[in-house]
Amino acid sequence: MAQTQDEVLSNIRQYIAEARDLQDEQMDFDASSTEVRLEQTVQELQARVQEQQAALEKLRARSKVDVEKAAYASNDPREKLKQLRAVKDAYKTLAHVPPFLPGKDSALPALLAARTLQETIVGTKEAISSTEAQITNTEGKLRREEANLQDAHLITEAMEARIERLRTRQVDRSQKTSAQLAKDLIATKQAQTQAYEEECTRLTKALHDFLEKHLSAMLAAEDLGGPVVGDILDAGNETLAAGFTKNGKAKSLKKMPSDTRRQRTIDQIWGLQAMPEDEEPMTEAEAADSEMSELIQHLFTTLMGPGGGKAYYELGRDSAAARFLVRSKIAQFHPKDAWKIRLIDFGRELDD
Template identity: 50%
Template sequence: MAQIPSEVLANIRQYAQKTRDAQQSQMELDESGDSKLEARLDQTIKELQMRVNEQRDRLEKLRTKSSNDVPQAPASDKIQRLAQLRVIKKAYEDLTPTEPSLPGPQSILPTLLATRTIQHTIANSKSAIESTTEQADAAKKQLEYQEQELHDANAITAALEARIERLRNQQSQQSQKSPEQIADELRAAKQAKKTGYEAEIRRLRAAFNGFVESHLAVMLAVEELGGPVAGELADINDDMLAAGFSNQGRSKVSRTLNNEARTDKRQQRLDNIWGQPVDSNNSTPRDEKDAAAAELHGLVEDLFNALLGSGGSGEYVQLERDSAAARFLVRAKVAQFHPKDARRLRLIDFGRELDDRP
C-alpha cells in the first residue's frame, strides 16, 4: 500500500484544527440569534450545493476520460492487462494528493451532523432502556415466583422429613413395647379424645342455648305470631309479643283490656300454637319466647337422636306442624326436609363422605 504523503497529512491536521476552533466558537447556538443562525444555514446550503456541482462536474469528466483511456474490462493478453493496471495505478496516484472534499471551517454542517447523531443515539438509548427495563421487570417477577416456589418446596421437604423422623421414632418405640402397653396407650388416647369431645360438646351446647335464649327464641316467637321472618326484626319487646301481629306482619295496637282478660287471651294463644307445657306442675308462667325456645330445643334434640339412630324412626323426625323452628333450621342449612314429605325433617350430616350421599 502506498504511503500517504506528508502534505496530505498536514492538510488534514490543519483542517481538523480549524474545525475544532470553529466548533468551540459555536457551542451555544442560541446566543448568536435567529438571523445569524439562518444566515449560517443558508451559507452551508450554498456550500453544499457548490460541492455537489463540483462533484458532478468531476464525475462527468471522469466518465468522459474513462470512456477513452480506462479499459472497461480486463484484457486477456498479459501485456495489455499490465498496461491496464498501470493506467489504474496512475489514476489512484493522481487522486491521492487531492485535498479531501470537506466543509469549510465556518460551516454549520458538522454541528448539524453531530446533533443528528446525538439525537439518534439518545432515541436508541431510550428505546434500549425501556426494553431492558421491561425485561428486568419480567425477570424480577419470574425470580420472585421461583423464590416462592423454592420456599414452598423447602417447607414441604422440611415437614416431610420431620414427619418421617417422628414416624421412625414412633416405630422404634412401638417395637420396644409389649402388646399390653400398646393397648393401654391406645385406650388412654381414645379416652382423652372422648373427654375432649364431651367438653367441646358441652361448650357448644352452652353457647347454642345462650344464643337461643338471648336472640333466636324471641325472633321465632314473632314469626309464629305472624310477624317478620326470624332475623328481619331486631328490636322486639314484650308488648309486641303480647299484642301479636296482623296479617301484613305489623305489630297490633294493644286494645284496652284488663290485665286478667289480656293474660287469658295470651295464654289461650300460647296453648293453641305451642300446646300445653310438658311440665304442667311448674308454677312459673311462660310466655311466647319460652315456648319458642322449648320447641326449638326439643326439635334439635329429636333431630340429634334420629341422626345417631336412637330415635327408633330412622334419621327423619316426624313434625306435628309447620313450625318457625323447623323453617329456621332449613334456612340455616342445618336440616332438610324429606324430598317427598315436607312433614319429615332430618339434620344434614356434615361428616358424611361425598361418595356416601344419596
C-alpha cells in the same frame, strides 16, 4: 466490586434527569442568526447535491458503459475482472480526495448531534421501562420461590418430626407386651372420648347461648310475619309482643295486645308445648328458642339413628327454624317432600 441492579438503575435515572435538564435549559441565542445558518446549510447541501448530479451526468456522457448494468457483477469472468479493476482504481482515486465536511458556521453538525441524542434518549427510556418490567417480574418469581422454599422446609421439618415420633413409638411398642399395648390403646381411646365429650359440651353450651341471646328473637320475628332472620337484629320482647304488619313491618307499641291474646298467638304458632302449666308463660323468643333446640335434637337423633345420614325427620309445621337451618347450609329438605328435613352429614364418605 460490581454494581448492583439498584445502583445501575439509579445511575441511569440520574443520567436521564441530567440530560432532560440540559435539554430543557433555556439558552440565549439569536433567532435571526440561527435561521440564517440553517438557510446557508440548506443551500450548501443543495449545491453539493447539484454538483454530484452534474459530475454523474458528465461521467455518463463521457463513458460508453451502462452505469446501471455496471452496478451488478457480470457473469463473464473477464468482464467481471474489468469491473473489479475499475472499482479498485476508483477506490485508489477517492482515497486521496478529502471528504466533504460542512462549513464552520454550518448547523448540520448540531442537527445530526441532536438527532442522534434524541434517538439515544428514546432508546434509553425504552430500555429502562423494559428493564423495570423484567425486574418486577423477576422479583415476583423470587418471592414465590422463596415462599415455596419456606413451605418445603416446614413440610420437611414436620415429616422429620413425624418420622422421629413413629420411630420412638415403634421402639416403645417393641419393648411392651401385648397386654400393655392393649391397655395403652384403651387409655388413648378413653382420653379421646373424654376430649370429644368435653368439646361437645362446650359447643352445645355455646349454641344454646347463641340461640338465647341472638337467634331466638329473630326466629320469633320471622314466625310472627316479620322480616327473615338477619334482616332485623334488635327485635325486643315488646316488638315481638306487638307483632308485625302484612308488609313485615313492626306494629306500633302504643297498642300492646293483652296477655291472653299474646299467649293465644304463641299457642297457635308454637303449640301447647310452648306454654307449660307448672311454669310461667313463655315469651315469643323463648318459644322460638325451645322449638329450635328441639328441632336440632331431633335432627341429631335422626342422624345417629339406623338410617344414618340418609334418614329424614318429618316436620310438624313450616317453621322459621327449619328454613334458617336450610339457608345456613346446615340442613336440607327432601327433594320431593318439603315436610322432611335432615342434617347435612359433613363427616360422611365422599362416595356416599
